[in-house]
Amino acid sequence: MRITKNGFVYQLTFMASVFPVNCYLVEEEDGVTLIDAALGFCAKGILKAADTIGKPITKIVLTHAHEDHVGALDALKEVLPEVPVYISTRDHRLMNDDRSLDSHEEQTPIKGGVPKKCKTRANILLKEGDLVGSLTVIETPGHTPGSLAFLDLRTKALIAGDAFQTRGGIAVAGDIKPWFPFPAFGTWSKKTALASAKKLISYQPKLLAVGHGDMVEAPLTVMEQAVKSLERKVV
């Protein structure tokens, strides 16, 4: 596991050289918020990282219901049974393996591995504008219908889940990067992802932190380039 710190954000990277999977600890005064739960074997590393920071994990927040973002959830909940788990109302359905689509959504199959064996369910369902500590909730459908991003209001650090990737070059969800195509393979609606990417740019983030790839400081220019790249393919 590799830990990279930027302000209040600690990026925890597993399998950095092969298939990098990130989760995040965001520091608050009284504890840390875990964003995403990586893969099954990552629980120990996540707990150790919180120990090193010296603050307890007080919240577990999920950007979306894909296997590589909720893998260690059951193991973590065994150690931290009191800690609340948050997900979007929409992806809560996906956690229950309900792949049905709503009438306003693009009628194309939801992709990606949804955790079949995971027993833990969220206690708190999130929607646009909710606050989780210092983080505001931004609905960013596209990779999954209920994907969420989180903006730290103190620093404008944006934890965007798989709405963007930075491994293999920056890309909006759904835009295939030959060196790391996997997030694109798992993306439900490119068109919807594109609209969400533009929405994220409108928040003028100062740091971009994603599920797969390194954090990027002052990311606006590259985010705009990524939008243009997908726009050429979708529109």
Ligand SMILES: [Zn+2]
């Ligand atoms: Zn995903």
